[in-house]
Structures are given as C-alpha cells and as structure tokens.
Amino acid sequence: MNCMYKYLSATIFCCSVFLMSHAQNKVWSNIIQITGATMTADSLKAVSDVTIEVKHKDQGTYSNMFGVFSLVCSKGDTLNFSAVGYKDKQYVVPMDLNGRFFNVVQLMVQDTFYLPETIIRALPYGDEFDYAFKYWNIPDDKYAVAQKNTSERAMAYLRANTPKNGPENQSYYQANQAKQGYYYGQQQQINIFNPLKWNDFFNSWKRGDFKRKKDVSY
Structure with a gap:
C-alpha cells in the first residue's frame, strides 16, 4: 500500500511539473519585443510623444523625439497609439509571429478639431x-x-x-x-x-x- 501511495505521489508530482513547465514555456513563447517608429501618413515625418498603450493592461510607453519606441507585449495584444493633433490608431499584434523581436511603423493621420467659438465685441461706448x-x-x-x-x-x-x-x-x-x-x-x-x-x-x-x-x- 505504501509503495502504491509513493508511486501515485511521484506520478502526480511529475505530471504537475511537466504541466507547469509546459504552461510557462507557452507564456514565454507569446512574449515579444516590438520596436518601431511613429510617422505622419502624408509626409513620413517623425511624430514625437506618441503614447503607446497595451489595451486592457497597465503597460505602455511613448515615442521619443525621433518617433522611435520599444515595448514588450504578448502576441494577440492590441496596441493603442494616441497623440495630440492626431487620430487614435490601433494595431493588433499577430499570433503567428516567428521569433521574439518584431518591427513596426505606425502612420499617424492628423486630426481636424474645432475650437470653441470666440465672440468679438465692439468697444464700449458712452x-x-x-x-x-x-x-x-x-x-x-x-x-x-x-x-x-x-x-x-x-x-x-x-x-x-x-x-x-x-x-x-x-x-x-x-x-x-x-x-x-x-x-x-x-x-x-x-x-x-x-x-x-x-x-x-x-x-x-x-x-x-x-x-x-x-x-x-x-
């Protein structure tokens, strides 16, 4: 009985270690590093201070003065690009990427916005x-x-x-x-x-x- 108990315990322990290592390898295999640049869509000029956020995660970064950024995320994540004066853009990281490093160039489109109206009145009189x-x-x-x-x-x-x-x-x-x-x-x-x-x-x-x-x- 004791031999059977020891055999079952060893089998369960080995299976647990195997499943945990397999799950951990699967998680690590989905993690990639994305390096890219944010540029204007019409003139291909660098756009600085663009906020890059991973949707539904407390994770993100921003582009430097040359529009270059680097971010660690997982396959299948959605990246949200936002900047003042430009329309928000979203990019879904593909699931079938090979390797741990990936490059991307995100084109930003200028946004037209209207300021509140300004009423110009005449000088006071009398x-x-x-x-x-x-x-x-x-x-x-x-x-x-x-x-x-x-x-x-x-x-x-x-x-x-x-x-x-x-x-x-x-x-x-x-x-x-x-x-x-x-x-x-x-x-x-x-x-x-x-x-x-x-x-x-x-x-x-x-x-x-x-x-x-x-x-x-x-």
Missing part, C-alpha cells in the same frame, strides 16, 4: 467707454516692457547700484598694483602739469560732466 478709458488696466506688451527696461533712467539706476563682480574687482586691483609697481622707488607723476590732462578737464567741463546731478530713483 459712460462705459469713459469708465474703461479711465480705470481699465491694460497690460503692456513685450515691446513696451523692453522699452521700460532699457530706458535711460533704468540704465542709470543699474550703473549706480549694480556692484562689480569678481573679475572686475580683480582687474581693478591688478591695474592699481601694476601702476604702483611702475613707479616703485621713485616719485609718481603729478598730472597737474600734464597738458593732456588739462585738455581732458576742459572738455569735460564743456560737456557739463561736473554739474551736480539729481539723485536717480528707480
């Missing part, structure tokens, strides 16, 4: 126009903003308040060190007797460089 002219806050466009940022007043404020950076401070320090080294061991030159400096002084005086300027506020 009392409404007077109120709008006085109190409406119309933002500046980019050109007006650029003019304000590059005005003489704004540039003067930046010149007066922007501190020097590291390279500028280093250049100023090295210039002073070079000047001191040039006159090392001797009397430095006095520019009060230099006619060129007097010429620069008179030119600056004529231009009004020494006039007292008002404080610049921003």
